[in-house]
Amino acid sequence: MNQLIPIYIKSMLIILAISVITISLIVKKNNRIRKLQILLHKLKRSFYNLDEQAKLIVKTDLELNKAQEELDKRLHGLEALQKTSRLISTTLDENEIFHRLNQSLMTDLDYEKNLILVYGENKIFYSRVSSGFSEEDVHFIISNIEKDVNLINALINGNTFSSANAPKQRIESITHLFDVEHFVLTPILTQNGFIGIVFVGNRSNAPGITEGDEELISILANQIGQSIENARLFEQVFLSHQSLETKVLDRTKQLESALEEVKNISKTKSEFVSAVSHELRTPLTSIKGYASILMAGKLGEIPDKVKKRLEKINMHSDNLVKLINELLDISRIESGRVEMHLEKTNMLNLIENVQDLLTPQFKNKGVNWVTEADESIPELLIDSSQVERVFINLISNAVKFTPTDGSITVRAKKENEDIQFDISDTGIGISKEDIKRLFDEFYRVDNNINQNVKGTGLGLAVAKKIVEAHGGKIWISSEEGNGTTFHFTIPIQPTNKTES
Amino acid sequence: MALDISIGFSQDEVPEKAAQIAALDAKKNLNSDGLNFAFVFSTVDYDPSVTLPVIYNTLQGMPILGCSTAGLVQSTSIKTSGIAILTVHSNDIQCGTGHIENINTFNPYQAGSMLANNCIEKYGRHGRAIFLFFIDGLLAGNQQFTKGIQDILGTVFPTVGIGSSDDFTYKDSFQIYQNRILRNSATGLILGGHLNVGIGNRHGWRPLGKPRIIDKVEGNIIKSISGYRASYLYEEYLGDEALDLQTSKGDKMSILYPLGIFVEGNKEYLLRNALSIGDDGSIVCQGDVPEKAEVHLMIGNKETCKHAAFEAAQEAKNNLLGKQPKAILVFISFARLKLFGRTAFQEIEEIKKVFAPDVPIFGMYSNGEICPFQSNERFKKALFQNCSIVVLAIS
Numbered sequence: 001m002n003q004l005i006p007i008y009i010k011s012m013l014i015i016l017a018i019s020v021i022t023i024s025l026i027v028k029k030n031n032r033i034r035k036l037q038i039l040l041h042k043l044k045r046s047f048y049n050l051d052e053q054a055k056l057i058v059k060t061d062l063e064l065n066k067a068q069e070e071l072d073k074r075l076h077g078l079e080a081l082q083k084t085s086r087l088i089s090t091t092l093d094e095n096e097i098f099h100r101l102n103q104s105l106m107t108d109l110d111y112e113k114n115l116i117l118v119y120g121e122n123k124i125f126y127s128r129v130s131s132g133f134s135e136e137d138v139h140f141i142i143s144n145i146e147k148d149v150n151l152i153n154a155l156i157n158g159n160t161f162s163s164a165n166a167p168k169q170r171i172e173s174i175t176h177l178f179d180v181e182h183f184v185l186t187p188i189l190t191q192n193g194f195i196g197i198v199f200v201g202n203r204s205n206a207p208g209i210t211e212g213d214e215e216l217i218s219i220l221a222n223q224i225g226q227s228i229e230n231a232r233l234f235e236q237v238f239l240s241h242q243s244l245e246t247k248v249l250d251r252t253k254q255l256e257s258a259l260e261e262v263k264n265i266s267k268t269k270s271e272f273v274s275a276v277s278h279e280l281r282t283p284l285t286s287i288k289g290y291a292s293i294l295m296a297g298k299l300g301e302i303p304d305k306v307k308k309r310l311e312k313i314n315m316h317s318d319n320l321v322k323l324i325n326e327l328l329d330i331s332r333i334e335s336g337r338v339e340m341h342l343e344k345t346n347m348l349n350l351i352e353n354v355q356d357l358l359t360p361q362f363k364n365k366g367v368n369w370v371t372e373a374d375e376s377i378p379e380l381l382i383d384s385s386q387v388e389r390v391f392i393n394l395i396s397n398a399v400k401f402t403p404t405d406g407s408i409t410v411r412a413k414k415e416n417e418d419i420q421f422d423i424s425d426t427g428i429g430i431s432k433e434d435i436k437r438l439f440d441e442f443y444r445v446d447n448n449i450n451q452n453v454k455g456t457g458l459g460l461a462v463a464k465k466i467v468e469a470h471g472g473k474i475w476i477s478s479e480e481g482n483g484t485t486f487h488f489t490i491p492i493q494p495t496n497k498t499e500s
Numbered sequence: 501m502a503l504d505i506s507i508g509f510s511q512d513e514v515p516e517k518a519a520q521i522a523a524l525d526a527k528k529n530l531n532s533d534g535l536n537f538a539f540v541f542s543t544v545d546y547d548p549s550v551t552l553p554v555i556y557n558t559l560q561g562m563p564i565l566g567c568s569t570a571g572l573v574q575s576t577s578i579k580t581s582g583i584a585i586l587t588v589h590s591n592d593i594q595c596g597t598g599h600i601e602n603i604n605t606f607n608p609y610q611a612g613s614m615l616a617n618n619c620i621e622k623y624g625r626h627g628r629a630i631f632l633f634f635i636d637g638l639l640a641g642n643q644q645f646t647k648g649i650q651d652i653l654g655t656v657f658p659t660v661g662i663g664s665s666d667d668f669t670y671k672d673s674f675q676i677y678q679n680r681i682l683r684n685s686a687t688g689l690i691l692g693g694h695l696n697v698g699i700g701n702r703h704g705w706r707p708l709g710k711p712r713i714i715d716k717v718e719g720n721i722i723k724s725i726s727g728y729r730a731s732y733l734y735e736e737y738l739g740d741e742a743l744d745l746q747t748s749k750g751d752k753m754s755i756l757y758p759l760g761i762f763v764e765g766n767k768e769y770l771l772r773n774a775l776s777i778g779d780d781g782s783i784v785c786q787g788d789v790p791e792k793a794e795v796h797l798m799i800g801n802k803e804t805c806k807h808a809a810f811e812a813a814q815e816a817k818n819n820l821l822g823k824q825p826k827a828i829l830v831f832i833s834f835a836r837l838k839l840f841g842r843t844a845f846q847e848i849e850e851i852k853k854v855f856a857p858d859v860p861i862f863g864m865y866s867n868g869e870i871c872p873f874q875s876n877e878r879f880k881k882a883l884f885q886n887c888s889i890v891v892l893a894i895s
């Protein structure tokens with residue numbers, strides 16, 4: 001028995017030890033389970049949090065999608081609008097505008113149905129752009145829209161309607177009329193008011209219409225209005241221009257015909273003057289001859305009274321011969337019958353000759369002659385006797401209007417391709433009105449000097465013809481009371497005109 | 501290998517004229533001998549009873565397959581109205597066409613088998629490169645239908661199916677087979693011979709939030725998810741906006757946030773658009789949904805979709821194993837057309853980045869795409885998908 005006790009105790013101790021180990025293992029396991037439970041709980045909470053975040057993401061994504069959709073639509077719309085605007089603003093042909101719009105609306109703006117109606121001259125709508133509608137549809141729409149006075153009035157007032165914003169009743173009537181679900185209907189306005197409508201629409205399954213579409217189509221309609229207005233204005237201007245051109249052509253023809261007539265008259269006049277002058281010169285020569293014979297006493301002594309009368313006949317005959325000669329000169333130059341004897345001439349010598357010739361006149365009147373000529377001026381190819389006449393005419397004329405102790409200056413200088421001659425006096429000057437007519441044949445300035453001094457009124461006309469026959473120009477600058485200057489030019493290189 | 505491709509397109513307002521222009525353009529480069537066949541895609545605003553006879557006569561009786569669509573994909577643009585025709589000519593490829601009508605009078609598996617048999621009957625024993633079929637996009641049971649096809653034709657080559665679409669009204673889609681306009685039907689085409697096809701398929705959506713389990717489902721209607729009525733998933737994430745899912749406004753939302761079903765062994769989630777919410781809180785999906793599957797709310801945007809288009813094109817190119825493509829066929833879910841709207845062409849621009857600029861791109865917007873998923877399991881199981889883009893590079 002005593003031997004069994006230690007064995008029992010041992011066994012009990014072993015059992016106790018095993019129990020302690022088991023219990024400690026269980027506690028450890030429970031701790032791990034508890035830890036795992038905590039971890040699981042944490043995971044669940046994270047999972048829950050992640051799911052909650054996912055919900056937030058979805059809501060944000062939803063908003064972003066909506067915003068992006070609208071933004072995309074607007075961007076696309078703006079691009080399309082820019083392209084369409086550029087297309088229609090680069091033509092001034094109304095038909096071309098609509099042709100381009102037809103293509104652009106179809107391809108760029110992406111609406112399933114498009115319709116542009118524009119008033120004709122009879123205030124009836126005509127379809128200018130149509131896609132997604134049959135001819136019958138368009139006819140039906142036009143006949144119904146014209147009946148809807150309220151709608152037309154609203155459009156006239158610039159109102160735009162869209163399925164996004166219009167009153168429910170209006171949306172229903174427009175969707176029914178155009179057979180669409182979503183739409184924009186906007187007026188085309190010009191400075192002259194309402195001229196048509198732009199309609200775009202989509203069926204139920206296509207993307208809806210937003211305020212962005214409404215804005216886009218309104219801008220497009222404005223652009224269309226402006227382009228149509230420009231095209232119509234251009235057409236008006238073009239037509240006016242054409243009409244003006246026709247008028248100018250007609251008038252030019254009339255003027256040409258009148259000019260031809262004037263030329264013919266002038267030619268007839270020249271021929272008449274030439275013929276008459278010739279006819280007058282023969283009897284005048286006889287008159288002058290007989291007067292000279294009588295004056296010389298070859299037919300017997302004549303009383304002083306008769307002699308004086310004969311001297312007057314002789315003097316008047318001389319004047320008449322001079323007049324006739326000048327008329328003949330003008331007539332010859334005008335008709336081109338005058339023969340120019342062109343030769344190289346030293347102009348300074350020519351001026352000196354003229355001075356010699358006119359010295360008596362200068363002395364009689366007590367007027368000074370001044371020459372200011374550039375000595376380097378070249379020789380000119382001219383008919384020297386004719387050009388001398390120009391100098392004589394102009395200088396004699398100057399002497400006539402220059403008071404005693406006055407002076408006359410003759411200048412010669414190179415001006416570009418010409419030699420310019422100026423004859424300046426210190427006389428009474430000429431009014432602007434007279435200057436305009438001074439080169440007219442038989443025109444004489446109405447002043448005291450002319451009333452007392454006889455003249456033909458042909459001297460300046462002859463001078464002008466001679467200068468022009470040499471390819472030059474003649475003109476006058478004068479101020480009343482401050483003298484007058486006659487200017488004329490002769491080209492250094494002879495022109496065709498001179499050579500002919 | 502000589503493979504001539506010709507494309508015709510028209511959106512003339514007169515349907516007969518549009519059909520003729522498109523058909524004449526599409527046969528310009530074709531030879532008279534050898535194999536010719538044509539794909540015809542038309543938007544529903546062109547009455548096929550008017551256009552198809554013109555197309556059929558112009559193409560002089562060559563095999564024609566096609567369907568209605570919400571939009572036409574071309575190298576240079578996306579058109580939501582028009583008729584597009586692609587003709588193919590080659591002396592080195594074989595094709596067999598077939599069709600099946602009144603699908604809903606058969607069980608989907610049986611209907612798929614019948615279509616496959618119809619096609620193979622005319623095709624014979626040539627090597628097969630791809631089976632392409634067009635099916636009424638509103639029909640249910642597409643997964644079974646595809647299984648029926650693959651059990652007949654095999655799974656060593658890809659099977660790709662395209663659901664016909666309409667103008668988003670879900671009422672008026674049709675299929676085209678020769679000079680016939682069909683509804684509630686499917687048409688198929690086996691292609692083989694010296695033909696290489698590279699396939700790429702992506703969608704671009706990513707899972708969001710915690711996973712849930714589909715408790716109860718009836719075909720394409722999810723009754724409950726993780727112990728709640730199914731619609732509670734949307735309510736939780738979208739709040740009041742979820743109410744829009746019950747109206748037409750919800751179209752866009754269901755596209756932005758489709759349901760994503762985890763498919764074992766695949767990298768991508770299988771997407772299902774929520775077509776509507778039932779009075780009992782059930783979600784009606786576009787396509788069948790497996791019970792007890794893990795489901796997520798998915799999130800995507802234009803950028804992720806564009807990247808997906810690029811990846812799909814890249815995958816198609818890689819699958820061609822260095823061969824130069826002669827044409828790119830693109831089938832895009834019409835949900836993506838709705839998502840991109842006016843900027844839909846951006847996806848095509850992504851595809852164009854991958855291929856040579858002169859390779860023509862031709863395609864359509866579909867209502868459901870059936871395609872091997874990311875080619876992970878090669879071609880064993882073509883899955884019915886929503887919101888995806890399928891790129892076929894043909895060489």
